[in-house]
Amino acid sequence: MTSFGTDESIRRTVAAYSPMLLRIAMTRLSSPADAEDVVQEVFLKLLTTRPHFRDLEHEKAWLIRTTLHRACDMARAAERRNLPLETAEVLPGGEMPEPSPILSAVQALPAKYSAVIHLYYYEGYSIKEISKLLQIPLPTVGTRLSRGRERLRQLLKEDVE
Structure with missing residues (x-):
């Protein structure tokens, strides 16, 4: 598979995987804002490390694992500091149901x-x-x-x- 980084491949990846990664991040975090931060960090890591994937399944697996790890890291860090994660509601347009x-x-x-x-x-x-x-x-x-x-x-x- 070609290496990651062209505008078209970035748009494709973000459009294809963002909703799924957001749902996965929400399994570990109670705040939609924190889950969105995790997904953004995962895509940032993807852009900065520019890994080479064998195929689309390898890319998808990498994104899922990285999202789960980052969300767990964020939850653990909040627990260590004994701080609750943000509980802000997302407003209409980006509305997430309870x-x-x-x-x-x-x-x-x-x-x-x-x-x-x-x-x-x-x-x-x-x-x-x-x-x-x-x-x-x-x-x-x-x-x-x-x-x-x-x-x-x-x-x-x-x-x-």
Whole structure:
């Protein structure tokens, strides 16, 4: 595949992946503004490092992994400083709906579980595809999906009671 960096390839990449990366960042962060910052940082990293990808799937996997890592880093940094992340609402035009109780519960899961649950249920990836994207063994994805579902059931059960 050709190297990244032409105006056309940049526009294509941003248009194709921004919505998905924003949804992925929102699984770890409660603020749309923080999630947008993460996505911008990922694209900035893409522009500055100019990695060479084998194909579009390799590019997509790199973007997903980088987004998950950056979002987790931002959440951890806020926890270390004991500061809440921004909770600003996005105004009409860039409006983001209030997360559903299920999405809120997914966001409350540990990162390793929320990532696979989001990719499986919200983005529609298979276990095999998630394994490739996150570069973790296939059985590990299945285990995290199973354990994440169980934790999700417990969280949702607690909310009802």
